[in-house]
Amino acid sequence: MEKYVKLKAQIEPLKSVIVAFSGGVDSALVLKGAVDALEVSNVMAVTGRSPSVAESELIGAREFAAGLNVQHLVIDTDEFSNPNYLSNPTNRCYFCKTTLYEHLHRIRRERDIAVVVNGTNADDLKDYRPGLKAADEHGVRSPLAETGLTKKDIREISRELGLPTSDKPAMPCLSSRVAYGEAITPEKLHRIEAGEEFLHNLGIRECRVRHHQDMARIEVPPSVFEKLCAPETAMQVDRFFRDLGYAYVTLDLRGFRSGSLNDVIAFGRKQ
16 A cells, blocks of 8 residues: 555545546545545545546545545536547647546635646556546646556456446546547537447446447447347447447457557547
8 A cells, every 4th residue: 555655645635635536446545545634525526527428437526535535526617618639630629628627726816725736647648638638737736647557457456445347347438539630519429428338238247339420339348249230230340239229240350458449549649
C-alpha cells in the first residue's frame, strides 16, 4: 500500500477537491484517495450525463459514491450543442473535456472548492489523449499521473482496498466507438450501447462495437472468438445487430483493444 500512501500525500495539500468522476477504475481510486486524505466533507464527486455515457455507467457511479457517503452531483453536459464535437474530428475529446471542465470550474467557484482533479494515470500520458490539453488549460490536477501510478498499479491498489471497480473493464464514452469524421448522433450512440449490452448479456465482459456507417465491427478478446462464432450464437448476434440497423456485422480478427480507432491516426502519420 506504499503507492496508495503516496497518492494520498499528493492529494492532501489540495485541501478540498471536486473529482471528475466517471465511475471507472481510475477516477474511483482518486475519489477513494480524496475521501481518505481530506475527509468526506471536503470532497465532491461530479459525473457528466449525456448521450455518450451508457446508463449502466451512471448507475455504477451513483452506487460507488453512495458507498463512500460522498456528495455526488450528476450534471447534464452540453457537448452535443458544439458542432466541433459533433463533426467527430480526431481531437473530439478535447471539445468534450473542455465542456466538462467548464462546468466543474463553475461548480468549484460556487461551492468554494479549491481544485478540480481527474483520473488521468501515468499510462494515459503516453497515449493519444486530446482531453489532456483541455485539462492543462483549465488547471485540472491528475493525482494518479503525478504519483506515477499506472493502470496496473491502480487495479492492484483497488484490489487491496476491496473496491468493486478493481476488475471493472474500461468503458470510455460511447462516442469513441464512432469512426473519426463520421458525425456523432444520439441515435448512433443508442445503437452502440444496445449492441454492447447485448454482448454483455452473452457473458462477454470486454467488448467494443465500432460504428462504421452501416457496418458494426465487433471487438472481443480472441479467447471468446470460438464462443461468438458458434453457429447459433453467430446467428443471434447477426440478427440482433441487423435489427439495430446495421447492414454488415463483422468480427475484428485482431481482437479487443482499447482505442483501436486511433490506429488510423498512427497509420496516417506513417504515410
